[in-house]
Amino acid sequence: MLRLTLAALLVPLSFASTLRPRDGYKIPSTSFDSQSTFDTYWSYNYPWGTDHNGAARMASSQVKVGGGQVTLTATPTSGQPATGDGLAIHYLSGTIYAKEYFTVAANGGYDFTGDFLASTAKGTWPAFWLTGADSWPPEIDLAEWKGSGKISFNSLGMNNQWITKDVTYNSGSWHTLKMEVRDLNGVDVQTKFYMDGALQATQTGNAMVGKPFWLIMDYQMEGSSGSPGPTSSMVTSKRCCSAADNPQLNAVYGNDTEIQVLVSLVYDACSTYRELGYSEIDCADLSKDEETPAISNTLKLIGHHVTLIPGIKPLVQQLAVGKAAEWDLVFNVSEGFYGTARESQVPGLLEAYQIPYTFSDAATLALCLDKGRTKIILDHHKIPTASYFIISKDEELVDYSKFESISYPLFIKPAAEGSTKGLEEYCKVNVQAELAPAVEKVKARFPTQDIVVEKFLAGREMTVSILGTGSQSRVIGVREILWPTVDTESCNKSALDFPVETSDVEYEDSLNMDDPQVKAACQVALKTWKILGCRDAGRVDMRFGVGAEDSVPNVLEVNPIAGLTPGGYSSLPASAAVNGIFFRELMELIIDSAIKRTQAYKKESFVDCAF
Structure with a gap:
């Protein structure tokens, strides 16, 4: 963060002199469950008071805790006296800090993890950061949003040199952030920053080992995020924040029982086929390059052992030498590349070897890829389709x-x-x-x-995300595709009201689930999912007609093996996150669904997964 004055950052000497390095401190993921658990681990405002380097003054009334979530609200105000540095106060807002500070000892380190819903609007400045407890620098901005539509990951070492990384951020969705802060060489600290399971940056902070840090979550306003700020109340929320030194990964997330799975992750990378000369359109169905590491890293964070298998040919090679005996489960996101039943090729092979895997079976995948045959089945069961x-x-x-x-x-x-x-x-x-x-x-x-x-159906278009198998299936989110309104005065050609290969569509994930059309879409999608025998997780795409057909959602297609790229790109994880199921939990639920239906789920056992 940009600091306006050094004095504003320093803890008073009488307070700083009482600090002693303390290792091994942990904040459990339950610290936001209730006011009593919050009070055990957190305090209100900054360690040095209510003011800092922006236009917000902190007050405990702006902090709400409960149900595993803390919400900080910035509310416009007037008549407040300026800060000691002469900064005008335009807002009352909320900040909390951990009661104990964190020191990275030699050969030590911490993991900081949490789910965040943060604003990137101009004038809003939420942050999750570590700052020196007895001097400044050092500082590590584990996550900072400065009104630019991006999230920033920053480090400031004792040499007073900033290292920064800005990443585009979808402020309309929850995101899982994780920072691994480690001793690098007995002197410097290395921090790895992850968002939704994908590594975003690796930074080295000069001479940070042995320095005590305060952990702060604040909602400052204006300052480095621009001004004027919003004229109405703004909210930022955080869930399941935890911090642990050298953690057992399941302990970070508060799991009661450690379940480890040996997972093989089978995928078809878009970049592999692009290198062979295929076009971006040819590879449209394949895994985005960000998807595989996001899934793999998240499964590892949960505690599973992951083996990467880039496609069906490497899978055949692994099966030929007997590697399948080492796997408990295959996490299958392979779309295949050749043939009209390409999505069923990996599942068919796994079924022949009797290897459990995630998502739908070979028969369902072959059927759903063929939209004509799918419509025949839907017609038979009287499910609406155009x-x-x-x-x-x-x-x-x-x-x-x-x-x-x-x-x-x-x-x-x-x-x-x-x-x-x-x-x-x-x-x-x-x-x-x-x-x-x-x-x-x-x-x-x-x-x-x-x-x-x-x-052609000219009404609303939605994609319904579903989790589970059979009677355990449930809707976990809905995304609506928003088509442009044609401005006939300024546009010479009609705006398209359907997708094409080069579409750059807009969408909305935060739908009103009580909307009659949304309800109808969910009901038809869930019925379709069960009839076609889909499993674990996926999507059903719907469109409404117009006029008398407005209330009837028609099935366009079924996606029993849906994209899982986090960060707002893929519909399934994005709409799930809006409804409180974040990427880590989504991966856990998919694994859990697959293991339960293969009758291999034992709470007391350790399972290996191949991905």
């Missing part, structure tokens, strides 16, 4: 007369693609004259696939 026809890949001459029974506009898409692959502007057919040219273009690009022609 009226449709299927053009077989073997149908050389298309009989277009059969489409006369469907009213325009229509929508055309390849049957076995996902992630908008194959969707172009011409896929929406508004009049009969556009139909044959559009179909021929799709046939030419995807000659080995059937083509689905369906009635």
Whole structure:
């Protein structure tokens, strides 16, 4: 953080002189469960008082605790006297600090972990940081938001040199942050900063070993975050904050029982195929480069042992030499690359070897990838889906007369693609004259696939995230896709109301779950999930019609193996986080679901997972 005056940071000498390095101190993840547990580990305001380097004065009334969460609220105020350094006070806000300080001893260190919902609006300045208890520097900003739309990770060593890293931050979602603070060489301290399981930065703080630090969570305003700040109350929240020295990883998160799993993580990296010359569109379905380390690191944080297997060919090699005997579970996020049943290839192989794995089985994955056959099953079970026809890949001459029974506009898409692959502007057919040219273009690009022609639905579009299997399935979040409104005066071409390969769509994860259309979408999605035999976690994509069809959510497609890139990118973890299931917990619940249904879940045993 940028400090306005050194005097504002120093603990009074009479107070500082009482400090002694204390190692081995821990704050449990239950410290925000109630006022009594909070009072055991935390104090209000800053260690030095109510003021610091911004326009907010701290007051305990602005701090709310309970249910595993602490909420700090900044409220505009007037008539407050200036700080001792002459800074005007425009807000009353909340700050807390740990009652005991933290010292990184030689060969020692700490892990600091928490879930955060923080504002990045101009004039808001929340932070989670360590500052020297008897001098400044040193300082480590474990997380700092300065009104720029980004999160900052910073270190200031005794040599007075700042090291900083800014990362784009989705302020509308909860994020899990973890900082590993370690003795590096007996003198310097190394800090690794993680967000949602992915490593964001590694920094070295000069001569920090043996220096006592205060741990502070504050909600300062204006100052380095810009001014003027907001004119209404602003809130930042933190959940399950914990700190531990050389922790047993499950203890950091407050688990009662340690369950270790040997997991093989099977994935298809986008970068692998891009290096082979395939385009970004060709690789649209594959794991983003950020996804695999996020999943792997999070599983390791939970306490599991993880082996990385980059695709089906390395998996075959591992099976051939008997490595499967070492795995308790395969965490399967492999989408495959070749063929119209590519998503089922890894599961089919694992089933042949009788190896338990996460997510849906081979039959369900093959079915759901084929949108035409999925619609046939949905029709049979009277689940709403847009009226449709299927053009077989073997149908050389298309009989277009059969489409006369469907009213325009229509929508055309390849049957076995996902992630908008194959969707172009011409896929929406508004009049009969556009139909044959559009179909021929799709046939030419995807000659080995059937083509689905369906009635275009012009209403709201949502994707419903589901966790669990069978009767244990439940909705954990909903994301709505927001299509642009056309401004006919300033725009020469119509804005698209459907996705294409180059779409840059907007979305909303914080939906009103009591909205009748949201409720209807959740009900239809959950019924679809169960009928198709989907397992553990995934998504169902829905669209509403217009007019009399407004209240009817139609199933567009089912994603039984959904993207898991955290940080707001993938729908499943993003909408789950908005509803209180953060990435670490999501991974735990997926593993738990898979183990329970394979009847291998024993509280007393240790399990190995392959990922």
